[in-house]
Amino acid sequence: MTLNTYERCNPQMRGLDLLQKIRTDFIGIDTHYTLATAKRSKRHFLDSAASTLMMKTAQATAFEFLNHYSNTHSITHFSARISTEAYEWAHARILSFLHADPEDYTCIFLGSGSTSCFNRISKIFRDLKPDQNTVLISLMEHHSNDLPHRQHHDNVFHIPLEGEGRHMGHLNMIALEDLLQKYQGDVSYVAVTAASNVTGIINPIHEIAQLAHAYGAYVVVDGSQIVARQSVNVGHNVPHSRNIDAFIFSGHKVYAPGSPGVMVVRREVIQDVVPTNVGGGMVNRVFRQSYEVSPKLPDREEAGTPNILGAITLAAAIEVLDRIGMDIVSKEEERLLQMLLLGLQDIPEAIIYGSYDLSRYPRVATVAFNLAGFDHGLLATILNDYYNVAVRNDCFCAHPYVREMLLQELWDLDVLNDLNQDVFDHLDQEFIKARQGMVRVSLGLYTTERDIEALLAAICDLNSQHDFYAQQYSYQGNGVYRHNEFQPNHTSLFHPQDVVNFFLKNK
Ligand SMILES: Cc1ncc(COP(=O)(O)O)c(C=O)c1O
Structure with missing residues (x-):
């Protein structure tokens, strides 16, 4: 393979034209x-919040x-010089x-992802x-932006969100601000996600930084869910007080599987x-x-042979995103998000989590529902x-947030009648496990209207045939269902040894 293979795209191409060109790549x-x-049919991949597909230009x-x-x-x-310069x-x-x-x-x-960076920054x-x-984190954090702080600090408090349930x-x-005042002098830093991996809801990171800095605390931002979807400005032309002190993300969420945490x-x-x-x-x-x-930085923090290939793959994907322009990426995503949210709101049985008043609480294109x-x-x-x-289901490594949003349903189911939240974990564990979770849909650059239409049509169709589907599956425990007859052999679809x-054989 030579570079000529990739020359069909004009290097001057930018913006929407470039997006249209590469969205099938x-x-x-x-x-x-x-x-x-x-x-046999084509997969509709709506799980980009977990990991994105690989961009061919990056590969x-x-x-x-x-x-x-x-x-x-x-x-x-x-070669050593080329590698060093490319890295x-x-x-x-x-x-x-x-x-x-x-x-x-x-x-x-x-x-291999942002988790290692959260562990490192907490120790730093x-x-x-x-x-x-003391560390303050929001209630909506992924466990990776929660547990490392618990590991290295005596007190980690969860900052509540606006609204309820x-x-x-x-x-x-x-x-x-109440927490910053209450623990004034003892808060080392505030760690928040820029966008939730469950609901996609965006936090006002620069306002948070300004407030935290006013109380002498640093700010760590989990950028895992925003970096491939919206423009981020950690510190250029932003007043010093609103700068982000550490911004962390995973390369595998930016169309570059196999790349490192950043x-x-x-x-x-x-x-x-x-x-x-x-x-x-x-x-x-x-x-x-x-x-x-x-x-010398970053050398002193990058002991050993780095993931050179992964870093270059990631930077190449980022080069493409930059040429498209993140404003165009986010506008395009918002169009599909609106379509998804409106479609789900039209299904009376669908319960959408997180406020979907987008004018008040903007979100990236991730929606959790039941x-x-x-x-x-x-x-x-x-x-x-x-x-x-x-799609993905369960609690998405954000148990406190998901649990808080699910309490309403469990009340509705009468499970918690006469009980309070403290005894939540002592209820019939299997009953709870089967209901303690959501389904999450998340979009990427390659998502099309056709994918969203397919999802919405599927939900309407299966919703009208509840009894049929319920009979096809057996509950395996731990929230898992298995089809009674359809049990495909995944290793027949792909096994590394078969490819080897x-x-x-073709040598
Ligand atoms: C918001 C958020 N933070 C942190 C992580 C952890 O990323 P990784 O598993 O790549 O370390 C994820 C992964 O899903 C995430 O969505």
């Missing part, structure tokens, strides 16, 4: 499966780079995409401010903190009894087995 948008009806960039692949910790031979370009590309001035910010690649703040032991909106700024962090925060990971690439000189850590009469596991499985619609065999 993703690996996996033409994947077909055979369904419970024995019909092609990585493939071309492999001709020069070499470790970065040397600049003597051609440095990846850092710079991400900083510029997020409007982070390289004088003030550094970009660090870590682990623990070391930087050992006397401040299933109608909750974004973070409640008054509640945030932390864009203010240099002043990280410059003097002792790195946790030590080894090659982060030291200047090593003696038998001592060693000198390099002052359908009265169907457990979340059953609904998601029918959508897959009979309609080839891939195929290539070896």
Whole structure:
């Protein structure tokens, strides 16, 4: 394969024209499966909040780079120099995409997703401010932006959201200020998501930063759900008080599977903190009894051989997003989100979570819902087995948030009658497990109106045949349903060894 393969797209092309051109250029948008009806059809992939499909331009960039692949910790031979420069370009590309001035910010690649970055930043703040032991996080956080803070700090408090139950909106700024006042002097930082991975609801991150900074606290933003969907400005032309101190996301949610976690962090925060990971690439000189850590960022935080290929793949995907323009990406997404929300509101049995008053609580294109009469596991499985619609279900690693939004339904079901929330966990665990969850639909650049129409039509169709579908499945426990007869052998669809065999046979 040579670069010529990718020359059909004019490099000057930008904006909507480029979006229209590349929206079919993703690996996996033409994947077909055979369904419970024995019909074979194309998959409708509506699970982008978990991981996005791979952008072909990013894959092609990585493939071309492999001709020069070499470790970065040397600049003597051609390939090592090319790798080193390409890897440095990846850092710079991400900083510029997020409007982070390289004088003030550094970009660090870590682990396989944002989780490693949250663990690292929490430890950094623990070391930087050992006397401040309180962290404030919102109620809507993914466990990855919750548990690391619990691990490294004595107190982690959840900031309430506006509204109640299933109608909750974004973070409640008054509640945030109350907590900042109450624990004044002890709050090390506030950690919030820019957009929820459950409801897609967006938090006002710059207002949160301003408030936190006024009380001497830093701000960590989980950008996992926003970075591929809206323009982000961590610190350019933003008053200093509204800057984001650390912005974290996962490359696999930006059309670049296999890429690392990313932390864009203010240099002043990280410059003097002792790195946790030590080894090659982060030291200047090593003696038998001592060693000198390099002052250079990001090197001192990236011990060992980095995920060079993944970082370059990710930066290539980001280059494409930047050329389209994030305003165009978000406008296009909003059009499809409106269509999805309106369609769901037309189904009387559908219960949508999070306020869907978009003028008050804007959201990215992620919607969690339930359908009265169907457990979340059953609904998601029918959508897959009979309609080839891939959605996610359960609690999406955000148990406190999902639980808070579900309480209303459990009351409606009379499960909690005469009980209170404290005994929630002592109820019949299987009964609860089957109902403790939602179905989540999330869109990406490749999502079409056809995908949303297919989802809505499927929900209406299965809703009208409740008894038929209920008879086809058995409950397996733990929220899982299995079809009584249709049990496809997934390894016959793909197994790494089969691919190895195929290539070896054709040698
Ligand atoms: C909002 C949010 N934060 C954090 C994470 C954790 O990301 P990773 O598993 O890539 O570390 C996710 C993943 O789903 C997420 O959606």
